[in-house]
Amino acid sequence: MADKKSYYVNMVEAKDGKMSEVLNFNFGGHHDIAAMVERTRQAGLFAKDKHAKEFVLAMRFMHHVLKKNPDAAIFSEFAPQFEEFKKKVKATVGCGCNCEQK
Numbered sequence: 034m035a036d037k038k039s040y041y042v043n044m045v046e047a048k049d050g051k052m053s054e055v056l057n058f059n060f061g062g063h064h065d066i067a068a069m070v071e072r073t074r075q076a077g078l079f080a081k082d083k084h085a086k087e088f089v090l091a092m093r094f095m096h097h098v099l100k101k102n103p104d105a106a107i108f109s110e111f112a113p114q115f116e117e118f119k120k121k122v123k124a125t126v127g128c129g130c131n132c133e134q135k
Contacts, residue, residue, distance in 0.1 A: 036063065037061055037062065037063055038061060038062060038063065038064070038065065038066070039059060039060075039061040040059070040060045040061065040066060041057065041058075041059055041060075042056075042057060042058055042059075042060055043056075043057040044056050044057065060093075060094070060097070062093070062097065064093060064128070066089060066090070066093065069089045069093070069126070069127075069128075070085050070086050070089045072126040072127050073085040073088060073089055073126050075126075076125055076126045078125070078126070092119070092122065095115065096115075096119065099112050099115060
């Protein structure tokens with residue numbers, strides 16, 4: 034079993050020269066987010082490095098929500114498509130950990 038990692042997400046809005054916290058939360062799992070971003074960046078999927086970061090976070094957050102809410106009606110059509118997309122991403126950039134998860 035891979036080591037569990039814990040991340041703290043903090044979003045701050047910059048507006049009119051002022052910074053204000055919008056939201057924050059803890060997020061965890063066994064994936065190495067930094068390694069996933071680096072693999073995605075190296076794969077050259079996006080023109081800008083920031084898009085690799087956004088993509089990896091979006092994928093991890095969506096995967097986590099789908100996994101924790103498998104019976105949510107809102108995801109009934111999307112979940113299978115997301116799983117297929119996730120497989121394509123993993124085939125291109127890898128998983129980001131040493132697990133055997135699919």
